[in-house]
Amino acid sequence: MNDNVIPVYVLSGFLGSGKTTLLNLLLDDAKERGWKPAVLMNEVGDIHIEGAVAREDVPMTELLGGCICCSSRGDLGLELVKLAQEHQPDVIWIESTGIAQPFEIMDSVTEASLYAKIELRGVITVVDARHLLDRLRIGSGKTFKLMKEQIRVASHLVLNKIDLVREEELGEVEAALSDWNAHAKLAATVKSRIEPDWVYADWTNPNTNELAIRSACNNDDPDHEHDDSCASAPYSPHAHHHAHEENEAHDHVNAVTHYLPGAADSHAFEAFLKRLPDGVYRAKGIVRFHDTANRYLFQYAYKETDFLPITPQKTVHDVAVFIGEGFSKTELRKQLDDLFEAQD
Numbered sequence: 001m002n003d004n005v006i007p008v009y010v011l012s013g014f015l016g017s018g019k020t021t022l023l024n025l026l027l028d029d030a031k032e033r034g035w036k037p038a039v040l041m042n043e044v045g046d047i048h049i050e051g052a053v054a055r056e057d058v059p060m061t062e063l064l065g066g067c068i069c070c071s072s073r074g075d076l077g078l079e080l081v082k083l084a085q086e087h088q089p090d091v092i093w094i095e096s097t098g099i100a101q102p103f104e105i106m107d108s109v110t111e112a113s114l115y116a117k118i119e120l121r122g123v124i125t126v127v128d129a130r131h132l133l134d135r136l137r138i139g140s141g142k143t144f145k146l147m148k149e150q151i152r153v154a155s156h157l158v159l160n161k162i163d164l165v166r167e168e169e170l171g172e173v174e175a176a177l178s179d180w181n182a183h184a185k186l187a188a189t190v191k192s193r194i195e196p197d198w199v200y201a202d203w204t205n206p207n208t209n210e211l212a213i214r215s216a217c218n219n220d221d222p223d224h225e226h227d228d229s230c231a232s233a234p235y236s237p238h239a240h241h242h243a244h245e246e247n248e249a250h251d252h253v254n255a256v257t258h259y260l261p262g263a264a265d266s267h268a269f270e271a272f273l274k275r276l277p278d279g280v281y282r283a284k285g286i287v288r289f290h291d292t293a294n295r296y297l298f299q300y301a302y303k304e305t306d307f308l309p310i311t312p313q314k315t316v317h318d319v320a321v322f323i324g325e326g327f328s329k330t331e332l333r334k335q336l337d338d339l340f341e342a343q344d
């Protein structure tokens with residue numbers, strides 16, 4: 001059994017922005033790398049119309065008839081756990097419906113981390129450049145608000161369909177994106193053509209333990225053509241512009257999943273929760289303490305904490321997850337490691 005943590009990526013973005021196009025590209029790439037991917041899809045209607053993406057070799061779960069962020073939210077977590085346990089994939093992508101609220105999805109993904117060894121590694125939001133431009137000009141409305149929210153929580157922004165806007169218009173949309181989310185990595189694309197390492201750059205492949213970096217935009221490659229896909233890759237001048245923000249970007253966290261190596265002192269842990277920065281909206285996890293007999297399920301929401309003693313019937317891992325923005329992921333992990341020191 002693969003005992004490593006399975007990375008989960010959420011593909012977000014408004015209806016028709018290019019998420020499925022991106023997913024297809026990522027699946028092709030995964031195949032080339034010899035990875036075993038799995039996909040969780042969600043459609044608003046009752047019938048999934050993206051048959052094009054269905055592949056026999058990729059485990060795929062569909063949540064139909066609702067939006068994963070509301071009616072079938074519990075199902076998302078359950079299905080995710082099932083996918084992880086049954087297939088032990090190397091990576092899971094969740095393609096969310098174009099009208100999903102990203103914070104809610106993150107909440108259910110991190111919830112699933114309590115039951116299976118998975119970790120939310122990124123939220124990739126695909127933005128239709130033309131559509132956003134039109135919405136910017138109107139400047140209000142439900143759709144505009146939702147697009148803004150999806151952009152705000154992204155770790156990666158794919159500004160797609162740039163073939164449909166003029167150069168000066170592109171500048172206008174880019175300015176809006178960096179205004180709403182200065183920390184996300186940004187790539188401007190046609191047909192969502194990114195270089196996948198741009199997404200995986202800091203991900204160590206769980207099966208090989210090697211950093212999964214492969215530069216397809218290598219100019220030494222005799223087959224290399226400097227086409228759109230390379231122009232939109234992180235190695236392009238455009239993306240270099242954002243490269244200096246990369247360290248910061250890691251600290252602009254949407255969600256942190258931290259598997260705990262040992263037990264902590266219960267009072268020290270409570271004090272740690274009380275001291276959590278304001279940017280942490282939500283935390284939960286399964287923890288063990290030196291000074292108590294039980295393991296505990298803890299919940300934290302807007303400064304309120306709750307501990308429930310548990311006796312799991314099945315194997316569950318000790319883990320703590322945090323959702324919020326503008327707090328330091330590195331600092332949080334360090335504090336947790338200090339608290340939950342591994343026992344020999």
Ligand SMILES: Nc1nc2c(ncn2[C@@H]2O[C@H](COP(=O)(O)OP(=O)(O)OP(=O)(O)O)[C@@H](O)[C@H]2O)c(=O)[nH]1
Nearest residue numbers: 014015016017018019020021098160161190191192
């Ligand atoms: N002109 C243009 N069309 C594009 C581009 N990228 C994708 N499309 C087209 O836009 C349409 C929607 O793309 P999808 O990838 O299905 O978008 P989606 O976000 O998965 O759509 P939903 O599932 O409805 O949310 C398709 O017809 C694509 O071929 C692009 O860069 N430029």
